[in-house]
Amino acid sequence: MLDLKPVRGMRDFYPAQMRFRQWLFDQWREVSENFNFLPYDxxxxxxxxxxxxxxxxxxxEQLYTFQDKSGRDLALRAEMTPSLARMITSRFESLSMPVKWYTIAQCFRYERTTKGRKREHYQWNVDILGEDSVSAEAEIILLLVQSLKKLGLSAEQVKVKISSRNILEALMNKLDIPPEFHQPVMMTIDKKDKMSESEFDQLISDKLPRKIDIQPIFDMFKLGSPQEISRFMSGLKSSCCKQDQLDKYIEDLDQLIQYLNPVDDFIQIDFSIVRGLAYYTGIVFEVYYQQGKARAIAGGGRYSQLLEKIGGKPLSGVGFGFGDVVILDILKETSNLPQVHPQIDYYIIPFEQKNLKLAFSLLDKLTQQGKRTEIDLKFRSLRNSLKDASRDRCNFVIILFPNEVAQNQVVVKDLIKGDERKVNIRDL
Amino acid sequence: MLDLKPVRGMRDFYPAQMRFRQWLFDQWREVSENFNFLPYDxxxxxxxxxxxxxxxxxxxEQLYTFQDKSGRDLALRAEMTPSLARMITSRFESLSMPVKWYTIAQCFRYERTTKGRKREHYQWNVDILGEDSVSAEAEIILLLVQSLKKLGLSAEQVKVKISSRNILEALMNKLDIPPEFHQPVMMTIDKKDKMSESEFDQLISDKLPRKIDIQPIFDMFKLGSPQEISRFMSGLKSSCCKQDQLDKYIEDLDQLIQYLNPVDDFIQIDFSIVRGLAYYTGIVFEVYYQQGKARAIAGGGRYSQLLEKIGGKPLSGVGFGFGDVVILDILKETSNLPQVHPQIDYYIIPFEQKNLKLAFSLLDKLTQQGKRTEIDLKFRSLRNSLKDASRDRCNFVIILFPNEVAQNQVVVKDLIKGDERKVNIRDL
Structure with missing residues (x-):
């Protein structure tokens, strides 16, 4: 006997699970299309x-890699952004900017499986490329918040935490942390939720080449507005940071917060957010579920050098990824998943074998009208058929009684109102 | 510079192609749901x-195989049916029969790439398991024909060619072809479109252990109705075939043809259809595009031993697979693809940078109402913005002129009617 479980870390979607997935994808797609993003894959x-x-x-290290029979080195994608960068670069000349694209793509990563982490998941990706102003960030985050609301989540349950890598870099410059240590420090900040405060403190110190007072980094995490950040940065005694650039970064953040005014109850500035991926260069953000065990739902930011890295023209982008595993768990917990058992419009009971030809012609007719229709093929007592029909939430049952059929009629029973009537077959 | 092309034999979907794919999947999904099939993956x-x-x-031989880091032997699926059999078998006790499921699944196969064959494609699969009568075949084929009609194809353009492996087996028994040669002969019949008549004749003869007159096989291909088949089979002088079983097979085929009466212009009996896959055991069918170069669009049939092969209970199924590559080509050729450039409901022209905050709040409001909305971020002449708006097929343009904004108003231009009016912002 073969192993009947799916491959470790991967999911079977039985109809009950699949309907939730389809519903989620439909919500994502609808929001993307309302904001006039175009689909790609x-x-x-x-x-x-x-x-x-x-x-x-x-x-x-986490890629599923293999060779095809011509010896090409291939892998299953772990995220969508490299493929997006490839596609944009390869048709750069013919695309009109800004590019606004979205996709819902399955991604694979070989890693330890835990509750919220599988070895495959679907990720909704939304990106704007070719727009340098924070208008791009504003549009992307507005769209993201609207998707959260559409899924039934409130500003009490979820927050979009916004930060700026530029401002963090400026801070590290002010603290005299040499540039080559910025990235390791940020990667440590990204993992801070997984450790205690003292471990975290120690880990950052360990990354640095010499003793540096890193208290301002921790102080920074407590700042909640561009104005506070501005005051805080001016209070730091150091000259090694270009003030006009810093002002521009703070001004950008301020502008973004203003544009996000319609959804401000969902927005929080939080400089402890840096994102794990190396390609981000400016504003970054993460959606956090706040209740019970805090969990990251989605995240993204500004990336400016990705296309150049694969040989393309410089082109700045902003985007986010939003996976299906964590959000489906949260929507289940918060009872935000919709009723998934579909309503059947017509349930045909042929009653006798010889009525099957008629039953199939009715099936063809009703489905063509867009009605969800089922033929009961079990030929059992009418009582049992009707029991199944109401268990399956049918609206109407069509019964092919021999007497009525002989007169080109059928009995249509309205299971909701509870009444029944004879209907000419051609009138269905 | 990296290679910017997709991996050989695989497809990038830019928005123009992706919209067609989405539209096709939507049609497939809608037909499946109307016939009350449930989604799975x-x-x-x-x-x-x-x-x-x-x-x-x-x-x-054509599988993309690899190992994960624990040394498991894995592969990308080449078709969906083994996974379906695994899923059904593993939850056999809790499923109520018949199971009616559908999926749209990407499948991978390493093979020579030609016009209609890629190394990946999406395949729509529809299956009924646990229904032994030809009612299952009837329902599946009705659904299949409805999908063809929905895609805009007519009975002149496409035919569902139906055959029965049981009857072919009976014929081979009558011709004294030993059972172990039935499968090789059928696999040869499946490939007959790819060779000349004499090559085909030769190839079948080569498969056989001794000289057998195979002319009846060729004669069989010309029979067009269950009645003709019945007469033909009785005319063959041989006693090695169980007549009552053969009668049952012919009766089944006859019943199926009757049930398919609502779509009979799409239906053709054709015994040269056998399908390439080894697991089929009864009725088999293929959808053929008839015009220009004939091409197989979809195919399927009855399989009765698949679940047992993987260690499950005996459970008979009927299903088909329908790939996206060939059909998209044909729909393009026949101009059946829909208009894919979506209509934008509102196109907001902020006019001045300082109106962006208002523009984003309008964007949030309108998209929440389900309106497809775009902000023009280019800050150029009104004339150029309007030109883009009409090129993008917008319905309404909202212009944030400073004077009107000062009075909490905007100008809404109806690009279809050609008129414009001032509207209070709160009334949008």
Whole structure:
């Protein structure tokens, strides 16, 4: 006997689970289309070279890699952004900017499986490329919040935490942390939820080349508005930071917060957010579920050098990824999943074998009218058929009684109102 | 510079192609749901063992195989049916029969790439399990024909060619072809479109252990009705075939043809159809595009031993697979693809940078109402913005002129009627 379980870390979707997935994807798609983003997709299998190109990450180690029969080194994609960068770069000349695209793509990563982490998941990706102003961030985050609301989540339950890598870099410059240590410090900040405060403190100190007072980094995490950040930064005694650039970064953040005014109850500035991926260069953000065990739902930010890294023209992008595993868990917990058992419009009971020809012609007719229709093929007592019909939430039952059929009629029973009437077959 | 093309044999879907794919999937999904089939999905990565279990096929050689870091032998699925059999078997006790499921699943096969054949494609699969009568075949084929009509194809353009492996087996028994040669002969029949008549004749003769007159096989291909088949079979002088079983097979075929009466212009009996997969056991069928170069669009049939092969209970199924590559080509040729450039409901022209905050609040409001909305971020002449708006097929343009905004108003231009009016912002 074969192993009947799905491959470890991967999911079977039986109809009950599949309906939730479809519903979720429909919500994502609808929001994307309302904001006039266009759909795209790329092969799930990519050249290994492309996927490994973004250095400084542990993704490369987690790839499912293999060779095809011509010896090409291939891998299953772990995220969508490299493929997006490839597609944009390869048609750069013919695309009109800004590019606004979305996809719902399955991604694979070999890692330890835990409750919220599988070895495959679906990720909704929304990106704007070719728009340098924070208008791009504003549009992307508005869209993201609208999707959260559409899924039934409130500002009490979820927050979009916004930060700026530029401002963090400026802070590290002010603290005299040499540039080559910025990335390791940020990667440590990204993992801070997984450790105690003292461990975290120690880990950052360990990354640094010499004793530096890093208290301002921790102080920074407590700041909640661009104005506070501005005051805080001016209070730091250091000259090694270009003030006009810093002002621009703070001004950008301020502008973004203003544009996000319609959804401000969902928005929080939080400089402890830096994102794990190396390619972000400016504003970054993460959606957090706040109740019970806090969980990251989605995240993204500004990336400015990704296309150049694969050989393309400089083109700045903003985007986010939003996986299906965590959100489906949360929606289940918060009872935000919809009724998934579909209503059947017509349930045909042929009653006798010889009425099947008629039953199939009715099936053809009703389904063509867009009615969800089922033929009961079990030929049992009418009582049992009707029991099944009401268990399956049918609206109408069509019974092919021999007497009525002989007169080109059927009995239509309205299970909701509870009445029944004879109907000419041609009138159905 | 990296290779910017997708991996050989696989497809990038830019928005123009992706919209067609989405539209096609939507049609498939709608037909499936109207016939009350439930959606399911399985991991794209399966255990190699499962996928190789069905012997007698060349699929195993075409699998993309690899190992995960624990040394498991895995592969990308080449078709959905083994995963379906696994899922049904593993929850056999809790499923109520018949099971009616559908999926739209990406499948991978390493093979020579030609116009209609990629190394990946999406396949719509529809299956009924646990219904032994030809009612299952009837329902599946009705659904299939309805999908063809929905895609805009007529009975002149496409035919569902129906055959019965049981009757072919009976014929081979009558011709004294030993059972172990039935499968090789059928696999040869399946490939007959790819060779000349004499090559085909030769190839079948080569498969046989001794000189047998195979003319009746060729005669069989010309029969068009169950009545003709019945007469033809009785005319063959041989006693090695159980007549009552043969009668049952012919009776089944006759019943099926009757049930398919509502779509009979799409239906054709054609005994040269046998299907390439080894697991079919009864009625088989293929959808053929008839015009220009004939092409197979979809195919399926009855399989009765698949679940047992993977260690499950005996359970008979009927299903078909319908790929996206060939049909999209045909729909393009026949101009049946829909208008894919979506209509934008509102196009907001902020006019001045300082109106962006208002523009984003309008964007949030209108998209929440389900309106497809776009902000023009280019800050150029009104004339150029309006030109883009009409090129993008917008219905309404909202212009944030400073004077009107000062009075909490905007100008709404109806691009279809050609008129414009001032509207209070709160009334949008």
């Amino acid at each position: 790329a092969p799930l299998v990519e050249n290994l070279d492309l996927l490994k190109r973004k250095a400084g990450e542990d993704i490369a | 399985a991991p794209l990565v399966e255990n190699l063992d499962l996928l190789k279990r069905k012997a007698g096929e060349d699929i195993a």
